[in-house]
Amino acid sequence: MAPAQRRGVAGVTLMAGDTAFRTDQLWRRVAVAAPYLWLLVFFLAPFAIILKISLADPIIAQPPFTQTFDAEGDFAGSADNFRFLLTDKLYAVTYLRSVVMAAAATILCLALGFPMAYGIARSDATTRSLLLLLIVLPFWISFLLRVYAWMGLMNNYGVINNLLMWIGIIEQPIQLMYTDFAIFVGLAYSYLPFMILPLYATLERMDLDLIEAAQDLGASRTRAFWDITWPLARPGIIAGCLLVFIPAMGEYVIPYLLGGPEALLIGRVLFDEFFVNRDWPLASAVAIVLLLLLVVPIVLLQRNQAKREEPAT
Amino acid sequence: MKDFIRIRGISKYFGDFAAVDDVSLDIAKGELFSILGGSGCGKTTLLRILAGFELPTKGTVEIDGVDVTNQPPYQRPVNMMFQSYAIFPHMSVAKNVAYGLQKEGVARTDIEKRVDQALDLVQLRDFAKRKPDQLSGGQRQRVALARAIIKRPKVLLLDEPLAALDKKLRERTQFELMNIQDELGITFVVVTHDQEEAMTLSTRIAVMEQGRFLQIGTPLEIYEYPRNRFVADFIGTINTFDGTVQQIDENTLVIDSEEAGTTITALGRHDVVVGQKVCVAVRPEKIFVGKDEPDNSEDTRVRGVVHDLGYLGNLSLYRIKLVNDNIVLVSSQNRRRSASRFLEWEDEVWISWRPRSVAVLLE
Amino acid sequence: MMGRSRFILSALAFGYAFLYIPLVFVVVYSFNDSRIATIWGGFSTRWYGELLRNDQVLDAAFLSLRIAMTSATAATILGTMAGLALARFGRFRGRTLFSGMISSPMVMPEVITGLSLLLLFVTLQQLTGWPGQRGFTTITIAHTTFSMAYVAVIVQSRLMSMDESLEEAAMDLGGKPLRVVLDITLPLIAPAMIAGWLLSFTLSLDDLVIASFVSGPGSNTLPMYIFSKVKLGVSPDINALATIIIGAITFGVLIAWFAMRRMRT
Numbered sequence: 001m002a003p004a005q006r007r008g009v010a011g012v013t014l015m016a017g018d019t020a021f022r023t024d025q026l027w028r029r030v031a032v033a034a035p036y037l038w039l040l041v042f043f044l045a046p047f048a049i050i051l052k053i054s055l056a057d058p059i060i061a062q063p064p065f066t067q068t069f070d071a072e073g074d075f076a077g078s079a080d081n082f083r084f085l086l087t088d089k090l091y092a093v094t095y096l097r098s099v100v101m102a103a104a105a106t107i108l109c110l111a112l113g114f115p116m117a118y119g120i121a122r123s124d125a126t127t128r129s130l131l132l133l134l135i136v137l138p139f140w141i142s143f144l145l146r147v148y149a150w151m152g153l154m155n156n157y158g159v160i161n162n163l164l165m166w167i168g169i170i171e172q173p174i175q176l177m178y179t180d181f182a183i184f185v186g187l188a189y190s191y192l193p194f195m196i197l198p199l200y201a202t203l204e205r206m207d208l209d210l211i212e213a214a215q216d217l218g219a220s221r222t223r224a225f226w227d228i229t230w231p232l233a234r235p236g237i238i239a240g241c242l243l244v245f246i247p248a249m250g251e252y253v254i255p256y257l258l259g260g261p262e263a264l265l266i267g268r269v270l271f272d273e274f275f276v277n278r279d280w281p282l283a284s285a286v287a288i289v290l291l292l293l294l295v296v297p298i299v300l301l302q303r304n305q306a307k308r309e310e311p312a313t
Numbered sequence: 314m315k316d317f318i319r320i321r322g323i324s325k326y327f328g329d330f331a332a333v334d335d336v337s338l339d340i341a342k343g344e345l346f347s348i349l350g351g352s353g354c355g356k357t358t359l360l361r362i363l364a365g366f367e368l369p370t371k372g373t374v375e376i377d378g379v380d381v382t383n384q385p386p387y388q389r390p391v392n393m394m395f396q397s398y399a400i401f402p403h404m405s406v407a408k409n410v411a412y413g414l415q416k417e418g419v420a421r422t423d424i425e426k427r428v429d430q431a432l433d434l435v436q437l438r439d440f441a442k443r444k445p446d447q448l449s450g451g452q453r454q455r456v457a458l459a460r461a462i463i464k465r466p467k468v469l470l471l472d473e474p475l476a477a478l479d480k481k482l483r484e485r486t487q488f489e490l491m492n493i494q495d496e497l498g499i500t501f502v503v504v505t506h507d508q509e510e511a512m513t514l515s516t517r518i519a520v521m522e523q524g525r526f527l528q529i530g531t532p533l534e535i536y537e538y539p540r541n542r543f544v545a546d547f548i549g550t551i552n553t554f555d556g557t558v559q560q561i562d563e564n565t566l567v568i569d570s571e572e573a574g575t576t577i578t579a580l581g582r583h584d585v586v587v588g589q590k591v592c593v594a595v596r597p598e599k600i601f602v603g604k605d606e607p608d609n610s611e612d613t614r615v616r617g618v619v620h621d622l623g624y625l626g627n628l629s630l631y632r633i634k635l636v637n638d639n640i641v642l643v644s645s646q647n648r649r650r651s652a653s654r655f656l657e658w659e660d661e662v663w664i665s666w667r668p669r670s671v672a673v674l675l676e
Numbered sequence: 677m678m679g680r681s682r683f684i685l686s687a688l689a690f691g692y693a694f695l696y697i698p699l700v701f702v703v704v705y706s707f708n709d710s711r712i713a714t715i716w717g718g719f720s721t722r723w724y725g726e727l728l729r730n731d732q733v734l735d736a737a738f739l740s741l742r743i744a745m746t747s748a749t750a751a752t753i754l755g756t757m758a759g760l761a762l763a764r765f766g767r768f769r770g771r772t773l774f775s776g777m778i779s780s781p782m783v784m785p786e787v788i789t790g791l792s793l794l795l796l797f798v799t800l801q802q803l804t805g806w807p808g809q810r811g812f813t814t815i816t817i818a819h820t821t822f823s824m825a826y827v828a829v830i831v832q833s834r835l836m837s838m839d840e841s842l843e844e845a846a847m848d849l850g851g852k853p854l855r856v857v858l859d860i861t862l863p864l865i866a867p868a869m870i871a872g873w874l875l876s877f878t879l880s881l882d883d884l885v886i887a888s889f890v891s892g893p894g895s896n897t898l899p900m901y902i903f904s905k906v907k908l909g910v911s912p913d914i915n916a917l918a919t920i921i922i923g924a925i926t927f928g929v930l931i932a933w934f935a936m937r938r939m940r941t
Contacts, residue, residue, distance in 0.1 A: 024853035027853065027854045028768075030757070031760055032757070035754045035828070036774055038824070040777075041796075042793065042796065042818075043780065046795060063802070112687065113691070115688070115691075116688055119685065119687060119688045129937070130933075131692075134692060140925045141699070141921065142882050142918070144903060145921060146698065146699070148702070152705060152915075189694065192694070207397060207399060209395045209396075210399050212364075212399070213401070216366075216386050216387070216392055217387075217416055217460065218388075219387055219412075227401075232402070246783050250786060250788060251785075253884060256907070267787045274791060287791050290787075298780070302783075305779070
């Protein structure tokens with residue numbers, strides 16, 4: 001039998017029995033096992049627990065839920081929470097509102113982000129790096145504070161209303177805060193950089209000759225955009241849209257601060273179910289349904305990401 | 314001969330920099346015209362002006378009697394083959410080739426027929442369904458060509474059409490291009506930095522440098538009768554000697570050159586005066602080399618030693634060091650088959666050339 | 677080249693205005709003397725003074741910084757290992773699950789991550805008596821979990837773009853595998869690790885939702901403190917705090933940008 005052999009760190013063939021082989025193997029095991037175990041315990045296992053608790057009933061106790069398996073190890077849980085979620089209209093409406101709001105914010109981000117990314121990708125090197133820096137900078141500034149900044153703008157006596165009244169467009173302050181419009185603006189504002197960066201990455205490495213070639217063959221500038229630029233930017237568009245849509249779906253801070261008490265979005269409902277009503281099983285069920293809703297976009301995003309990493313031809 | 318393309322006083326400034334500087338040119342119908350020059354000489358800018366991607370700062374472009382100076386690229390009867398080929402990566406070969414016809418609004422059945430024809434012409438019929446990333450470099454080049462000719466443009470612009478191919482493929486493709494041009498009768502304008510490519514392909518060549526044309530002529534004219542030192546140097550290799558006109562006769566011109574270490578006899582011409590500084594240029598293959606002193610008294614003769622030699626099979630190259638330490642490049646055909654070399658290092662030799670082999674360059 | 681059209685230019689102008697105008701007003705109003713935050717009552721720096729005398733803010737900030745430092749460091753170590761494994765180890769058992777778990781925390785909505793981790797800690801508490809009081813430890817673990825994903829992705833893409841023959845050359849010259857990792861690979865991916873650490877650090881400082889789930893009574897991070905105040909409306913000392921944060925980060929990022937530009941030229 002041939003001795004065990006394997007390609008080493010850098011593709012060099014190592015032979016079993018070699019000390020180098022043993023240290024290398026040990027190091028590899030540690031390098032894989034440490035993060036692997038961490039993720040199994042702190043990322044994967046929690047999902048199993050959520051699933052388990054979502055099948056339990058709430059009780060007033062510590063912790064506040066019944067056991068899913070009784071002392072004999074038999075299944076004692078029920079799908080009551082899920083049945084409740086599906087039959088109670090409030091939840092269906094909330095999920096739907098979340099999808100609509102997230103989708104609307106995604107579209108606004110795309111409409112504003114695409115021309116911006118295009119403009120950045122087509123500027124000269126120095127301007128480009130400065131413009132990019134200004135896109136990334138808000139990332140580093142606290143998310144919470146950026147949402148908070150809109151509170152001061154959209155208040156009844158905030159900057160926008162004062163400005164509009166000063167110009168004379170309105171007599172009385174209009175209600176901006178605590179509306180769906182405020183949530184919508186807040187979502188678009190917070191997640192705009194997530195749209196611009198992947199779009200920029202695909203637009204920047206696009207060969208400009210292609211657009212000229214299309215024009216040369218008889219396409220107007222607009223036509224060339226839809227025939228060439230748009231389809232070639234699609235991986236970036238998909239990535240950007242999903243990177244906005246997915247977190248926007250589960251958003252808690254923005255509906256809480258800008259949307260006021262009646263703004264029911266699913267992230268907030270989950271939070272309140274958990275902390276205010278202390279109904280842990282129902283909160284878990286809400287989380288599972290949200291996750292199921294997001295499985296398709298998340299898988300899409302990961303597949304798209306893998307495709308984007310392939311070298312461009 | 315009617316001028317098909319008329320370029321009149323074209324200039325293009327980028328800020329203060331003149332990429333193209335007051336250039337005029339006429340190209341006849343059916344020509345395969347090359348614009349030859351180093352990088353940054355303005356040749357690509359000129360091509361892009363013809364294609365409509367750049368607006369000239371000054372001047373006009375006429376194609377087939379129509380002023381197209383301000384027409385956008387998509388309205389010009391001109392198509393371009395890009396140096397990068399610019400093949401749309403998300404479309405199949407057939408879709409790429411069909412694109413131009415689709416934008417023209419040609420009927421679908423016609424499109425299919427013409428795409429098939431074009432793919433036949435470039436021998437890619439079996440590849441119609443492939444995606445560009447499944448093609449080799451040579452195949453991509455031919456897709457680009459098929460796509461550019463399918464609209465039967467009046468003028469086809471080719472930007473370094475062969476630069477991305479390896480040497481063997483380049484030679485084969487050169488002849489294919491010439492055949493296709495012949496078959497279609499489209500006027501080709503090629504931009505290239507490769508003088509060999511320009512020499513083999515073209516009916517005429519314009520040598521460009523710093524935004525201006527230095528010489529326009531047939532390949533033969535450019536090679537044998539370069540008008541100045543840049544053209545002489547740029548095309549092939551050439552020996553140059555500075556000198557002063559010493560004597561002008563009916564048929565000959567005698568130039569005293571310290572660099573050559575002798576007086577050089579050239580064919581007579583009337584646009585020089587005695588005492589004028591000129592430059593004498595002689596191609597290496599026009600120089601004879603031998604151990605014996607040549608006897609033709611009209612020829613220019615100089616003594617030297619073999620400083621270096623290279624055997625290329627069909628040719629031998631010699632670097633001959635003159636008495637004044639200047640080096641002269643000589644090439645000679647190896648007509649006879651022989652086991653030993655005709656000349657060896659440090660051999661004392663005579664080099665000589667005929668008066669009609671000499672090009673006199675006025676700076 | 678085609679000039680940028682007026683449409684593109686107006687989109688850029690509007691977009692950047694959209695991104696920055698809210699921040700500008702926060703900064704301006706932080707110097708407002710009036711207690712009612714939206715009415716201008718003259719220039720003053722009193723809110724900065726009050727901020728510095730507010731022990732709650734300082735405690736929260738200190739806790740946040742400790743968590744951010746610890747979790748960023750742990751995330752960088754674990755994430756670098758994971759990035760190396762994914763980019764250089766070829767196939768190994770469970771690789772698909774591994775790479776799936778690496779990229780998922782980045783796209784998981786915060787409420788789900790937070791809830792799931794809290795339920796884990798509660799279950800562990802029942803089973804083993806650990807982690808006891810929730811606070812610094814649990815928040816650090818939570819932040820490490822999602823930050824290491826970012827580090828892994830950054831390190832992996834750096835390694836992918838790096839020529840493997842550098843490591844092969846070191847092996848060829850007699851370097852043992854682990855030595856090669858230490859001598860060649862780590863120095864080459866150091867920029868990616870630094871970038872990953874900085875990103876982890878800011879993500880940790882930024883997080884409100886996950887920390888709210890997994891923290892216990894008495895351990896308030898800075899975002900939690902801010903949130904508890906701004907729930908009640910605009911408040912002038914939060915404006916001052918925001919201005920300090922915006923100023924510090926803008927300053928740091930600009931310095932880094934100029935330093936990088938100078939290094940490149």
